[in-house]
Amino acid sequence: MSDFDYDLFVIGGGSGGVRAARVAAGETGAKVGLAEMDRYGGTCVIRGCVPKKLMVFASEYAGMPAEARAYGWDIGDGVFDWAAFRGKLNTELDRLEGVYRKLLSGSGVDSFDARARLKDAHTVELSTGEVKTAKHILIASGGRPVRPDMPNAELGMVSDDLFHMERLPKSILIVGGGYIACEFACILHGLGVEVTQYYRGAQILRGFDDEARGLIADAMKERGIDLHTGTNIVEMHRSHDPREEGLEAAPVEDKQYGGDHHAGPSDGAIRVKATNGNIREFDAVLFATGRAPNTADMGLEEAGVTLGRGGAIEVDDYSQTKVPSVYAIGDVTNRVNLTPVAIREGMAFVETVFRGNPTPVDHALIPSAVFTQPEMGTIGLSEEAAAEQEEIEVYCTSFRPMQTAFADKSDRVLMKLIVSKASRRVLGCHIVAPGAGEMIQLAGIAIKMGATKEDFDRTVAVHPTMSEEMVTMRNPIRTA
Structure with a gap:
């Protein structure tokens, strides 16, 4: 019989915390509790990636009528209805939150709709007045947007x-x-x-x-x-x-x-x-x-957890804090603040603590996307960072893509590879184009595997596409 109420207690019901909780409970048989003071799904699902991407989709329709007319369609400009979109958006977020709650309950995790703070290295105190003990505590409380320190800053939104x-x-x-x-x-x-x-x-x-x-x-x-x-x-x-x-x-x-x-x-x-x-x-x-880690008034320092710059929880390569029983993952550690990274960190934590297989978190060569218009997809080093590290070759092309050029639009795209002169490995890939996020996910596999420029060159182009330029750039435009 355990001396603790739980084998694991997770603070935070975002993507990283939920993944760690349900895998630990559902796949290793650990007794797990989780507390979330707001909505399950965290920043990504409720107030970040998911609603933002749906807003990106909505905003991209603005230019479609004009482009359609250039292709021969007799179509008029529309009017955007924020109220209608917002209602449907909220319905979708409610659905996703329900999915997260179901995943936890289906894995046998005890959920608490409450704010949690550390009482000591093995004890969590909930805002409901309940006190729970755990052999291990995982902090996955995420981050929050911050306003600047200036008069009347409260007039602005975040x-x-x-x-x-x-x-x-x-x-x-x-x-x-x-x-x-x-x-x-x-x-x-x-x-x-x-x-x-x-x-x-x-x-x-x-x-x-x-x-x-x-x-x-x-x-x-x-x-x-x-x-x-x-x-x-x-x-x-x-x-x-x-x-x-x-x-x-x-x-x-x-x-x-x-x-x-x-x-x-x-x-x-x-x-x-x-x-x-x-x-x-x-x-x-x-x-x-800017954003800041959610570490205020959580009893962390009193329990012996070290906080670094901006209040981020300091952890080692295995997400362990200075207190051996307390771990932290995700934005609250301010390492790489991306949802898939928090999920990976949660999985590595479970592998380390509950499967007895010490697994450091791999933060190297993480692909990411910026959903501007046009999008940017990126992995690895920028030209500037790579040039400081070693001698490089830069392969790059910028052009008007077929779809928008036909519609007489001035939009341009960019395809860029940064290559090591010595090893020939692709050190960085940067794409600015519609769908760049989708492209960089696939390019990221090759680059993570250590692909060389010659590996790219050996790949037959898919024609006609924008991305074929990634495998047809034969000569560097400059060296550094």
Whole structure:
């Protein structure tokens, strides 16, 4: 008979936590409990990847009528109905949350709809007043978007709020230049919102390949997004106080982070002064300026868990903290903040702890996609990072794809390979094109296996496709 209530207690019902809980319970026979204080599915399913990608799909229809007419179709422009889309979106998210709950119950996991915090190395205290003990505790509490520290920052939304909007704003200022900022700039523009974007850096999408992010920035501007780099907010305030007219949007309880957030743009324009001297008014402001791990008020440091920069839980290669019984996976560790990575980390944790097979997490060569318009798919090193590491050859082509060129659109795509001169291995692959996320998943298999440029060259092209360029680039355009 165990001295503990559970073999494993998981804090967090997102993708990583749920995977670890149900595999440990369903496949190894462990007795598992899990606590989630908000909705099951976490950031990805409820307020991230899934609803965002559905919004991407919705926004892409904006340009289809014009393109269809270029192909001979007699079709008129449509009108986007946010209310209808939002209703269907919420129904889908409810369905997915139900799937997550069913997966847990079907695996024999005890679920608790409560906030959990550590009482000690083997004890979890729930907001319901219950106390549970466990041989192992896994923290998978994820991350949250943060507002900048400036006066009136509460007037702006964060990414979570976008999915609760009662209506679309007519105009929006997006502050930030990372993938979340750029994706939502493209989404909202496609849905008919007048989008302005401020980013304090010299170019958007810092950390990605320079050539790829430059093409995306140009495409965003050409589509009508008013993008300003080297620009930030100096101050912001209401043009008038809507409360005087009884127009303030009703705050919505924010169970996850404490405090309130607003369900969409509040009535009354927001006046913003920028570092470039411009003073403009917007219906809404979105801060996409960073995320932070959910570690506040969880009793972690008191229990001996070490927190690093920004409050991230420090772990070793096996996701173990300084407290031997406590592990952490996913965004709360701020290693690689991607849903499939959190799932892999959860699986490696189960393999290590419950199957007795120590399995380090592999964070090398992870393919990823940025769902801007056009999309970017990437794996491995950028040209800049690779050139700092060793001598390289760069194979690259940019062109107008057949589909949009026929419709007389100026859209361009990019196909790029970074190759080691010494080993001939492909060190990085960067694609900017419609469907780039789908392409990079398949290219990622070859690159993870250690494919060389000659392996790519030996592959027969599929014609006519955009991606055939990946296997037909024979000569480097430059070396570094």
